[in-house]
Amino acid sequence: MVLVDKVAIVTGASRGIGRAVAVRLAEDGAAVVINFSSSEQAARETLEAVIAAGGRGILCRADVGKPDDCEEMVRSALDNFGRIDILVNNAGVTRDNIVARMKQQEWQEVIDTNLTGAFNCVKAVMRTLLKQKSGGRIINISSVVGLAGGSGQANYAAAKAGLIGLTKSLARELAGRQITVNAIAPGFIDTEMTAVLPENLKEAMLAQIPLGHVGKPQDIAELAAFLAGGGSSYITGQVISVDGGLIMA
Ligand code: NAP
Numbered sequence: 001m002v003l004v005d006k007v008a009i010v011t012g013a014s015r016g017i018g019r020a021v022a023v024r025l026a027e028d029g030a031a032v033v034i035n036f037s038s039s040e041q042a043a044r045e046t047l048e049a050v051i052a053a054g055g056r057g058i059l060c061r062a063d064v065g066k067p068d069d070c071e072e073m074v075r076s077a078l079d080n081f082g083r084i085d086i087l088v089n090n091a092g093v094t095r096d097n098i099v100a101r102m103k104q105q106e107w108q109e110v111i112d113t114n115l116t117g118a119f120n121c122v123k124a125v126m127r128t129l130l131k132q133k134s135g136g137r138i139i140n141i142s143s144v145v146g147l148a149g150g151s152g153q154a155n156y157a158a159a160k161a162g163l164i165g166l167t168k169s170l171a172r173e174l175a176g177r178q179i180t181v182n183a184i185a186p187g188f189i190d191t192e193m194t195a196v197l198p199e200n201l202k203e204a205m206l207a208q209i210p211l212g213h214v215g216k217p218q219d220i221a222e223l224a225a226f227l228a229g230g231g232s233s234y235i236t237g238q239v240i241s242v243d244g245g246l247i248m249a
Contacts, residue, residue, distance in 0.1 A: 012091030026055025064117030171237030187243025
């Protein structure tokens with residue numbers, strides 16, 4: 001129970017990777033704020049899984065793209081648990097299209113949620129982390145697409161690459177306070193986000209994965225739990241891929 005007495009905010013925790021991360025952190029003893037923007041019923045199922053794992057949690061509806069929502073989420077975390085130690089910026093959306101056809105709105109929605117959303121959450125928790133003077137962990141869920149680009153995903157790739165720049169800059173700014181900031185770059189993970197991809201595209205992606213199978217949300221959650229814990233205290237500013245060997249730098 002390495003995270004006993006720690007409090008984590010996990011954005012986009014109503015399903016997929018966010019749910020797996022929330023439950024995994026709860027298994028390690030953290031109290032979790034389960035954020036979602038619209039899928040309340042799914043978020044409740046995450047809370048049930050957290051409780052079944054012996055953990056504590058609350059639901060928090062907030063659109064991470066809205067600074068006021070993020071401030072409110074932090075207030076709610078503090079009202080319920082009194083402190084914040086870990087922020088996992090996981091909320092994300094896709095609006096895939098080739099640039100030639102991409103609408104301004106498709107670009108903006110992805111940047112607003114996947115990149116500005118992380119900035120908004122960091123801004124909202126920053127004062128608390130600094131005031132507590134007890135270090136902290138910020139974990140940003142980027143993507144291999146942020147490292148390598150992706151045809152039809154310029155908006156998503158730009159947001160995820162931006163998240164890596166945010167990660168490294170914040171790591172430098174906060175290192176003196178023992179707050180570590182790292183990014184996870186998942187490859188092809190089996191969630192609702194990837195379920196909608198055309199079968200031929202899924203097969204083509206699968207063929208490129210050296211380990212020969214897609215990943216599970218749990219694969220990301222395991223690394224998130226490590227980065228959230230004490231064993232990772234000398235790791236900051238890093239981007240760690242969890243992708244079955246897809247990208248080897
Ligand atoms: P998912 O199943 O589609 O879940 C996305 C989550 O984000 C949901 O909980 C959703 O909640 C939440 N969300 C979306 N917009 C939000 C907003 N404005 N404010 C707050 N929450 C919001 O996706 P996933 O596959 O688990 O992906 C999770 C993260 O991993 C994303 O950042 C994604 O880009 C990244 N990732 C995924 C893969 C993959 O292969 N699956 C690969 C690389 C990176 P609501 O339904 O309530 O909006």
